[in-house]
Amino acid sequence: MEQLHYVTELTKRIRLRVSGQKEDETVQYKRIFPSFTWCVRDFTLELKHNGKDITEDEYLMISLKRKQEDPNSQDPDHMKEIEDYNLPRRCILQYFHSHKCFVFGFPVIPKKLKDLENLADHDLEGEFVAQSKRFCNYIFRSGSIKTLPGALVVNGRMLGSLAVSYVEAIKSGAVPCIENAVVALAESENTQAVKDAVTKYEAEMNRHVGTFPTETEKEFVQLHLECEKTALEVFMARSFQDNEQTHQRAFKDKIKSVMKRFSQRNEDKSSQFCMKLLDKLNQTLQTNIAENYYSKPGGHKLFLEEKKKIMETYKTRPGRGVKAHSAEQEFLTNLKEIETTIRSADVSMSEKDKELEAKKAKNKVLRREKEMAEETNKKLEERLELEKKRVEHHKEMLEKKMEEEKEKMKKENEEFLERNLKDQEAEQEFLANFTNNENQTTIRRADVSMSEKEKEIGAEKAEAEAARREKEIAEETNKKLEESLEQERKPSEQHMEMLIKMIKEEREKMVIENKAFLERKLKMILAECLAQGNKRFEQYKVELEQKMQEEREKMRKEYEAILKRKLKEADDLQEAKFKKLTSKLSDHSSFSESAYL
Structure with missing residues (x-):
């Protein structure tokens, strides 16, 4: 047992917290250190004490029994000798949460020891083989799993990271600190948890890429939520001690x-x-269009019929996906100018019919734009609703993880408390019995004349004193464990408060973003409507001016025709008068000549 003196240096070679160690924290090492299993290969050892057979575990507890100091002794060498004897035993009892002993006898007869490495199991002593099996069964079935504060189970990968942290600290001349090592491990594990979760999400989404495009935006969002749920489970399974939700936000982004x-x-x-x-x-x-098929009377009607046929066929085809309406709008926009040209060239239509058709076309455009705006708002509302469900699901999973961690911590504390109390009770019971037996033997040897009544009184006092010490130790242990549990509970409550606050902030941010998006969309739609209204007004103004110009031109032509007609009539009248006058003058000349003759 004296060879295990290194256990006295454990608290000097490793720290629990960065802030240093308090005297009442030594019991917390039981949460970190493994169980204590002592394998004894002493071929001369007999499991007997005071002539009675004892078990291996009783032998261990006898070996861990501390010597009592003599209060009357003033010899410093004697006191140091007792302290050196008691210190490793006290450390083993304080720092390790359970104690087990196995005693191994000769594996073979002495003359076969030189060939021990080459012997098969059936060549070994049966008792040694049986003891080896008991030892292996205990290690495999009853051995405790390595954990860190918070009931975090350590796997091989994490143990490797911890070992690297400890070795690096030792190489740098510092004292390894479990708190620092756990923080570094949490950072590494949480970072990798984000990577694993994102990789899982991409893999799940890639499995569904073959089904793209989805018919609706809602289908895509639901698919996203399913894949995100799987990725979130991967993240939650590996992450731990993300108290500031830094990696949770990184995962979300x-x-x-x-x-x-x-x-x-x-x-x-x-x-x-x-x-x-x-x-x-x-x-x-x-x-x-290329063959000018619609450049004839009634061409506009034929054009509309063909366009309607295309749209009806298009809307019945499956697999168009989320951009079906946008593609339709773009297609109709490209045909708008051609439709206007065909309508203007259709001589079979009156000006009034053309205006009416133009108005219908504009109304259709406005109706489609309104439908697109309504569809966009509907998609936004659906996405908002699904986003709320996602946040609620995320919150539920985080709360579930928190509850599981709290339950693990609670269970760990209860088991630790129960195990500690059992160890103390067993130790006190064993030491009390052992001390009682030794005291009785000493008393019988020292004072055979003591009366039975005095013996009973002494025994009752000894039992009362032992019970009092056990009660004090149990109360002190319970107090320390309750304080430890309270210290571990407070960070969990703070973590939950921060989580709820983060979820509320996300909700408020999401509502603000959606409200801003709706406002921008509404302004854009109003601006488009205003621009279209201004455009229609300009078109109407141009058409009106053109019509007025045509009317003026028509009136001018009619006026010119009337003027020409009037001038012609005046010319004809003047010519007739002139002819009549000429005729009269001719007649008068003939009459004058006759009269003269």
Whole structure:
């Protein structure tokens, strides 16, 4: 046992917290240190004490029994000798949460020891083989799992990171600190948890890329939420002690970025499909336009019928996806100028009919724009609703994880308390029995003349004193453990408060963003409507001026025609008068000549 003196240096070679160690924190080492298993290979050892058979565990507890100091002794060497004897035993009892002993006898007969490495199991002593099996069964079935504060189970990867942290601290001349090592481990594990979760999300989304484009935006968002749920489970399974939610926010931001990339792919596939479909359906219309098929009386009506046929066929085709309406709007916008030209060239239509058709076309455009705005608002509302569900689900998972961590911590504290009390009770019971037996033997040897009544009184006093000491130790231990539990509970409550605050902030931010988006969209729609109204007014003004110009030109031509007609009539009248006058003059001349003759 004296060879285990290194346990006395444990608290000097490792610290629990950065702020230093308090005297009442030594019991907390039981949460960190493993169980104590002592394997004894003493071929001369007999498991007997005071002539009685004892078990291996009783032998260990006897070996851990501390010597009592003599209060009357003033010899410093003697006191140091007792302290050196008691210190490793006290440390083993204080720092390790359970104590087990295995005693191994000869594996083989002495003459076969030199060939021990080459012997098979059946060549070994049966008792040694049986003891080895008991030892292995205890380690595999009853050995405690390595944990960190907060009931965090340590796996091989995490143990490697901790070992690196400890070795680096020792190499730098510092004292390894468990708190620092856990913080560094949490940073590493949480960072990797974000990467693993994002990778899982991308893998899940890539499995559904073949189904793109989705018919509606809601389908895509639901698909995103399902994949995000799986990724969130991966993140939650690996992350721990993310008290500031730094990595939770990083997880959310990266998932959002990747989701936007997949959303763009979904929209691109939808746009490509719709444009190919419209190009295919539009071939007849484009051929007719190229051949001036609609440049004849009634051509505008034929054009509208062909366009209507294209739209009806387009709307019945599945697989158009989320950009179906946008592609339709773009297609109709491209045909608008051609439709106006055909309508203007259709001589079979009166000016009034043309104006009426133009007005109908404009109303259709406004109606489509209104439908697009309503559809956008509907999509936004659906996304907002799904986003609320996502936040609620995220909150539920975080709360569930918090509850699980709290339950683990509570269970760990209860087990620690129960185990500590059992160890103390067993130790006190054993030491009390052991001390009682020794005291009785000493008393019988020292004073055989003591009366039975005095012996009973002495025994009762000893039992009362032992019970009092046990009660004080149990109360002190309970107090320390309750304080420890309270200290561990406070960070959990703070973490939950911060989590609820973060979720509220996310909700408020999301509402503000959606409100701003709706306001921008409404302003854009109003601006477009105003611009279209101004454009229609300008067109109406131009048409009115053109019509007035035509009327003026018509009136001018009519006036010129009337003027020409009047002038012609005046000329004809003057000519008739002139002819009549000429005729009279001719007649008068003839009469004068006759009279003269």
